[in-house]
Amino acid sequence: MPITITTTPGSAVKPNAPAPEQITQPGLLGGNDCDRYRQNVWQSATLYIDADNDDYDNGTATVCYGASIPVGYKATTLGSDCNDANASLTTNCSNFTWTGATSTAWNIATNWNPSNVPTATDDVTIPDVTNDPVISTAVTSNDITLASGATLTVADGGSLTLNGTFANSGAVTIQHNGNFLQGTGSSYGGSGTFTVEKTITNPADGYRDISSPVATTVADLADDFTVFGQNGVDCWYSYNPYPNVQVYDEAYKNNLSTPSGNFFTGWISRTGLGNNLNPMQGVAIRTYVSAPFTLDFTGTPNNGPYSRAITNTTSGTPLQDGWNFVGNPYPSNIDWQVAAALNPDITGVYYVFNTTGEYTGNWGTSNGVTSTGLGGISQYIASGQGFFVKATGSGNFQLDNTVRTTAAANFYKTTVLDNEIRLELTGQGNMDEIVAYTDPAATWSEDNRIDAMKIPAGSTVYLSYKQLGKEYAINAINDINETTELPLVIWTQDTGSYTLEATALNVDGYDVYLKDAAQNTLTDLSNNTPSLALNGGQTYEGRYSIVFKKEEVISNIQTTTDKGIRIYSYDNVVVIEKPTTAPAQVSIVNVLGQQLLNTTISGTRTELPMSGTETWYGYVKVTEGTRNEIGKVLIRNK
8 A cells, every 4th residue: 555655844754654743842942843753852952061970061962852951961061071981070181191992003082081182282191001002194292201111102104293291201112214303392301211223124244324313322233233343443454353333534534544535544443332322423334134134222312403523634635535424313304405504514415325245335325306326315314324425624514403304215216307317337236326417506517515426435336427527426517408518437346248227318309328439439328228348447537428419300200229129109109119029018107207107018019009188208118038128209199
């Protein structure tokens, strides 16, 4: 039998529901029943929430009820209660206590009493409970009280900024890639421990440059690896065992009886367990411990301004003068652009050594805009990292809390440069990298905070740009045209075959060539990776250089190689022709370095349509077995 449902505007009716009540209840005004299907509920009012029945409210709510106010609500209030679950008044709404009732995650409201996530102005107390808090995101807090037996962990990728007072009676751990920052006027103290962990993943058994983020001594290193060798001796000489904890003194090296100006004569051992690891002091360690392993620094976290004397002592080898070994003193990353601006007594760039073997490695260099080096460095310097700066004269290297940041100290080049020529020389198990680009503020001379000179030591493969008698890892010039020539200096320790690859070519309107003056040849670097036969110990200067020629596009086809693999384009289609049907990996990027396609092809001819609406240049890399071919193409979208 059909059911007939009659509704009135604004009413909510379900099929088979009972008819609306037709009664008038006490207190019902004008027939506006807030729930017409329950006879014991009819009136609506805004009431105070009082779950613990202490006559203090935790906010308001609109409630539909009957003859009496339901339990948990009040018509009047004596004031606000921040904690509506403890049957007593909590008037300080900025006090939070960690319970860990749900998990270890800091940012979960149900882990706190009252049940909210604390803000930057709130005070927190962390007692000894089962679930200790872990910070995995960016957190800012006012006062923090950590009880005995309790722990607080800032995980990889997390950060804790302190605005107030930290009273630590427990244990704080800042894990690798975690950050701890102190705001203006903040303070840290207590009988608890504060530990910063740095994970070493590089498996090479060589030197690693560190700097302590806390107040501690060499004994703090001895629980992570064996410290050995004489203390306080000149490491230029041979010792058995050879000291494996060292610092560098630029001025000291020039007073030795060893060859004047030799970079290696400035190293002094610091193996005494009582030696302080001073703030902003670089320390080189050889651990002989298989990676990965963790260094832990335990002590009071470094905070506030620091200053360290730096020198540029004249020697018989000016290129080796002025190098000072310093470090990041804080338990957080630092921003090199801000740091460089604080330091007029340096050239404005920094250098990190990346070990590739027991006696081999290469230098990473950054001016805060771009960087070079295997493994890469960036604008941001990690906590615990030691590094070199070049002093322009005697003065001071100084840092303060304004340089501190939670930005990731990543290991990838992220800045796209104007007219960038990035070269990589690889062979015999090592490599070196340099970059040139244009900057309207640059000149052909050395420009502080833009150009980065090469450190003339430590690398078994050496590559530099040379201008006006100086060699550069980063070389900025003001313009590029067909008369521009960038001379290269090449040196290798071992005889063998080396490849010179242009890993980035972002030069508007010009093709880029490697000029070999001895062979009288030009090699297009956009589609070739030339192989160089080099003699170990020989310096190649005046033979190789980078030159430029105006770019030509004919019939919208650019043939990019004559080595068997052919890369070209028509309209919006990339064409790859190769002599075999073997699988090949294809990567296509634009001039900004953004990857647009990564796929595997087979067969002798492949067409790859590219989507879009604009005309643009792209680079196509084809890898077939051990062969790599790179081609530049023009994509015309209609």
